[in-house]
Amino acid sequence: MSTPTSYKDRLSQVCDELNWVKEQFGEVAYAVVSALACQRLLLMAAGKWQEPMAGDWDAELSRVAQTFGEGGEAANLADFEKRWFGAEAALALVSADTDKVKSYVYESAKIPEVRGASGLLQDLNEKETAEELHKRLGMPPEWIIYAGGGSFLIVTPTELADQIAAEIARLYPAKTLTATITAISQPVSLSDLHSALGEQVRELGFLLKVAKLQRKVMPYFDTLPHGEFCAVCNIRPARERYGDTPDLLCASCTQKRKHSDKRRMLNKFIEFLNGEPQLREKYFRGASPEAASWAETLADIGQLGDGYVGAILADGDDIGQFVHSLETLQEYHRFAHGLEKAIEEAVFHSLATHLHCHPLSSPRGRWTHFHPFEIIALGGDDLFLIVPASIAFEVGLSIVEEFAQAKSCVLPSDLQDHHWGMSAGFLICPDHFPIYFMRAITDELLARAKQETRRKLYTQQRVPSEQAREPESYIDFLILKGAATPRRHVEELLSVLYEPGERGDVRLTERPYPLSRFRELLDLAGQLKGAGLSRTQVQAMAQALYRGREQATLEILYRLSRLPEQPRRVLDDLIQQSLRAENALFPWTEHPGARPPYRTTFLDLLELYEFVQPLQGEGGDDDAS
Template sequence: MSEWSQKVLVPILEGQSPDATEVERLGGLALFSADVDKVKEYVFESTRLPEIRGASMILDKLNLGWPRSDYKQGDSRQPKNVREVFLQARLPTRYHKQDKNPDCIVYVGGGSLLALVPIALAEILKKEIEALYARETCVATITCVWQPVAADDVQKCLDDLMARQSLLLRRAKEEKDPLPFFEAIPPARRCQSCGIRPAAEPSETRPELRWLCRPCKKKVEQSKKHRGKNQWTQKFVSELLAGRLDCDPKAYLNGYEPTAQTFDSVQSADNLEEIAQASQDNKTIGFIYADGNGIGCLVEGSKTIGDYRRKSCILHRAMRQAVFTALGRHLHIAHDILREATGKHVDIHPFEIITIGGDDALLIVPGDRALDIALTLGRTFEAELSQHEEFTGRRATLSVGLVIADRRNPVYFLRTLAEDLLKSAKKRDRELAEKGQSPTEGTLDFLVLKSQTMLSRDLTDLRSHFPWTIISADPRREKAILTSRPFTWTEVKQLKRTAQAVDRGLSRAQLQALRKALRQGRLASTLFYLYQWARSDEWRKMLLRWLEEQWGIQASNTPPPWIKLEPKGKYERYATIWEDTYDVLDLVPRLSDEEWSELQEQIRREMQREVVHAG
């Protein structure tokens, strides 16, 4: 170990302040950070799942990969990941997860990095890491920044240093040169994967196979190298077999014996069609984009390096545990899935984990299980954080954007739409935080994509016009909004229960008629609803009253099926949950006769209590 590591780094990691004179004599101290640029553009520039998986695996290998066992400090070989870059610069870093030796890397994950390094090596590390990403990906870039710091400041006011570090990183990203450019001259053959760059050569020697550009070829090769098995899938299987997930392994195994050898024959999905085949309708997928709310501020507000490292590790473990638990609880191995490339039937893991970062995750799952997976993901993540004192008493929640769509929709657009939904869910979370409501649960916004025309508009524009919003043309100046999304986790669970009750208690024809009436405006739909209520038998009247009580419709002093919202601008606003209920009918399991009888009895008891209370 170098003298700088012994006399500067180790004391800081142990919570002590090294002598300032010694720090200066040994080369000073710099806070070094890095972040990959435009990750999603690189990962999703191809619509094919193997290329998406390969791109994600390349970035994870560069960011999260451990050094080769024979790669020593000062090694002259080209580094393959960021840890080897630090070793080449003769800086200490761990070789594996159980390695307890000092590590100058404070945090690495999710495409980001934070480290303590000598000032003299900071610029060298910056150039080497940037060259590493350019060499290994051909197109993806990474931004690195550093600032000289005093050892005492690292121990006493790390939060102030991190605020400045974040500012430096944002400024560097804004000033960064454009992404690498590949000229595509007219005679050049276009890449058959991304369609952006000129193809360099066919992916194999056989002429019937695809012509790919160099970046896409690297993605395909990375995916094939691991037989198409995502490293996250392998980690999921490992955790499942070890019994470390809050789910029943036998249910996921779906008839398999719980051994590692068994899983060797289970493959990852080759395309979105295979994931969709695991859905009940054999055609829909769910794209989930989850991200923490204000989590970055909680971590960057750490006072010491040790505190920062602990919080980062807790977050990463919590997100991984939440994703794995949600998948294990609501999915199972899909048998006899037709693989079009070979014409054979295979057994697959019916999901794709694109990435798991510090507090974010991107997943593709079967459409009919997507809502349950998103709900379990959010609640498990928040429950995991609540067990640690570092997050006790803090608002540490998760928001999720969920798109459920036909498998033939371009995955890039699904990702963009999921990102818009995530922003909408985060906005609701901020509004709840400002009002002091729902301090311990996050939010979900979802969209069931039913037509290609919905892809041509952003979410805000889509929902602010007909048929999502009905604006009155008379002097009342009101907006009737045909959705109550985004929802909190409690409301999502309530929506599922509502959909199950409606599915058994009302006919689809009645629901379709109500949906048609809703699009005629608030007054017309209210008259239709009350007319249908008057024509119903006593049981259906009780069911409708129960639904109104569940969603606070009567408490809002507004005729059903509308809920009055807070005014915004010059308009009075009203919302309804019936469109949301209709959208999730096929996303929740249908109640058995026994379960339906139990729910009916519960509804009768609750409504009788309401009558007694009112009396």
């Protein structure tokens, strides 16, 4: 059923007449009552509406608005819905999620296409879908309860639900040519919408997964035998040239490259800085924001890290469990917007604190400076960004720490005792690594960190409450210096790199680390650098660890005794801590029952040393220059 123009205009008029609800009771109450009013109008237009014998529509609708705006008895909602709409649910929930995001975004190894693909999806998710639904169906943007991370949750009249789902599914391939989205709808009672939303969202999630598995039609492009393939993706037939490049691009990659010129994420970052005058001044250092552009290539970012970049992937811990714990539409709306704000502010604050705008070696037109970072993804509860390697660990760790501090601002009061945090995977690699491989490796690092976080959470749940400690999120990292892209999974790489010899009794790493322990190691590495520990001394101690447990212990203790006073004093605390620990003899810690049983944090510390800023004592300047 299509919505005639006259009824689309009438829907908009009905919604406009209810603006007082938004002003008095908030956006959630407005979304519900305006959707109810539109359902009534659509039923009238279809000849399905039956007016009850008694009742004041406007007065009762006002009470519904009050219930969703201020809280109230769900029983009143059931009575209202039954009398005015009969046995059929008046409203429905539409849930949608983008399909195979990584395949679309990381299809190319070149940063303009990756940036453009990510930007296209983010614009569709955060802005264009709402605008298109309003334009074609008269749907007010307030019906969208959540839009982020490639997903939607929309409350809608039952009569419009299938149309809205179909319009979303049509819009994505129409705008991107190759990206698709799966959208479904499910009727929902007012009572469940008010007090059992978590269960409804869980059921929608299951139905959405089923719908994704059943998808059969995907965008397809014919390729003639004598045709030329796209110079970027090498998958689809080339169609045209874009800009100054001689490369022939397919229609999809042309769309991505065109969109890479947009500054939406930069504008959000600058808007954040405008609210933080001191950070803004520190970050721009006299440069004009209008004269600063994205980095042209990852080499621009890598030049600030001696040819290396750091890829940071982070994701909120058990966010799905929080969503399923939320009972009301108001809580869901508040949580979704609070989560988005917490992640964006953590990312923007960390970038502005630890980085600053840099001059271009060769100005490009009006661009004289560039931002030394690349935000590939920032939405929902996850993020993926690339920064200079020399500051990557500090930037990533600061994001995770600041996100953890946002707990009281995001979670409802009855969920404050739940674990709240963000696990992360950090990768240091040469700046010529394809972005797809960066994402694939950090995905595995993040999975290892999340697995350890979940294991610790499960362990804490079995401990008596009076003995339980606040569980922490975990961080995993990997440093790759080779020129070749690794063809192994992370677990295999760790075995090859950190389990030397034939005895199989040592593992030269303790990764992943809890947040507080990783902070200790990072600060210690910075203090060692600030104390004047030389790279030659670091390399000698690192090599000693590969010579077997007994010989490594003797050689490292010997080398420590010959260190200058300042770096030796910095390491004294680490040694004393090891001597006090159970099953530990510096630099080893024994893990009975584990394979391998002997592990050490010392090599992790030495590896971190190369990619930290020097610290003096407890503080120091950790701003990447």
